[in-house]
Amino acid sequence: MTQLDASAIKEVRDLALAEHLTHDLSETTFSAVVLPEGYRIQRLEHLNEMRDRFRGCMNTTSIDDFVRYSIQNAMFESNPAGCFINADAMEAVSIFNIGSIIEPGHADNTASIALKKTAPFRALLDINGRKNRxxxxxxxLEDWRDYLLAFDAEGNEMIIKQAVSAIRRISIEAMSTSDHEDQDFSAKRSVMESVEAKSKETMPVAFEFKCVPYEGLTDRRFSLRLSILASDTPQLVLRIIQLETAEEAIATEFRDLLIEKFTDKPVNTFIGSFKA
Structure with missing residues (x-):
């Protein structure tokens, strides 16, 4: 009986304390109660007609939609939103309720963008450095002819149809040279072999590929060098010249574009990432 009384007293105490703590929660901006077991806070937001406050994460690949959504949501906050740009990854995040040092926000209402490579740019990166028959x-070349220019060894522009025909008609010529030297006390012999790839038509040596690399950015020209690996079956390699330099320029364009679009808007831009 004594143990039962002690248990009953504990339950009454827990209920009274939970009620007291729940009363304290009424002064906050969210609806919640304190449960007697462990004095755990249970939010009641899901039972209300509306949420306690707006929060969420919008994801897109469109620069225009990202900028428009960011500006519209930033206007409802007392402090400017923060847009953190990761140019290397071609991504950015806007945080609307980031608040300030004095009045920090929850930083859980965001919009993010990850630029998507266009189909021509993906095809270009896929062919880069690959050995092809x-x-x-x-x-x-025929599939992407609308994006291509071809050039011969003199730098003259070629019709893509002619460049394709020359590549299809490549032949391999093997030559062997043998040298002999015979003296009274010694003899030398050497054999040299060379392999050369030729075409019955003028061969292209370089190409230019023009495309929009990411949705929302501008056209960009990529120079490509053609190499032929001569063997019984020739292998052809297209390699983008100074690809890393081009990628840096694309990242800079993305960064500068967002900074320009958020100028004089309630969105502060930063280069980097943020974690609350």
């Missing part, structure tokens, strides 16, 4: 490279 004549047929495979010729078909790739």
């Amino acid at each position: 004549q047929k495979d490279l010729a078909e790739w």
Whole structure:
């Protein structure tokens, strides 16, 4: 009986304390109660008709939609939103309720953008440095001919159809040279072999690929060098010249574009990332 009384007293005490703590929560901006077991706070937001406050995360690949959503939501906050730009990853995040040092916000109402590579740019990156058979490279050039310019060894522009025809008609010529030297007390012999790839038509040596690399950015020109690996079956390689330099320029364009669009708007831009 004594143990039962002690248990009952504990339950009454827990209920009274939970009620007292719940009363204290009434002064906050969210609806919640304190449960007697462990004095755990249970939010009641999901039972109300509306949420206690707006929060969420908007994701997009469109620069225009990201900027428009960011500006619209930033206007409802007392402090400017923060947009953190990761140019290397072609991503950015806007945090609307970031608050300030004196009045920090929850930083859980955000919008994020991750730029998407266009189909031509993905095709260009896929072919870069890859070994191709004549047929495979010729078909790739035909598929993306609207984005390509071809040039011969003199720098003259070629018709893509002619460049494709020359690649299809590449032949391999092997030559062997043997030298002999015979003296009274010694003899030398050397054999040299060379392999050369030729075409019956004028061969292209370089290409230019023009495309929009990411949705929302401007056109960009990429220079490509053609190499032929001569063997029984020739292999052809297209390599982008100074690809890293081009990628840095693309990242800079993305960064500068967002900074420009948020100028004089309630959104502060920063280069980097943020974690609350």
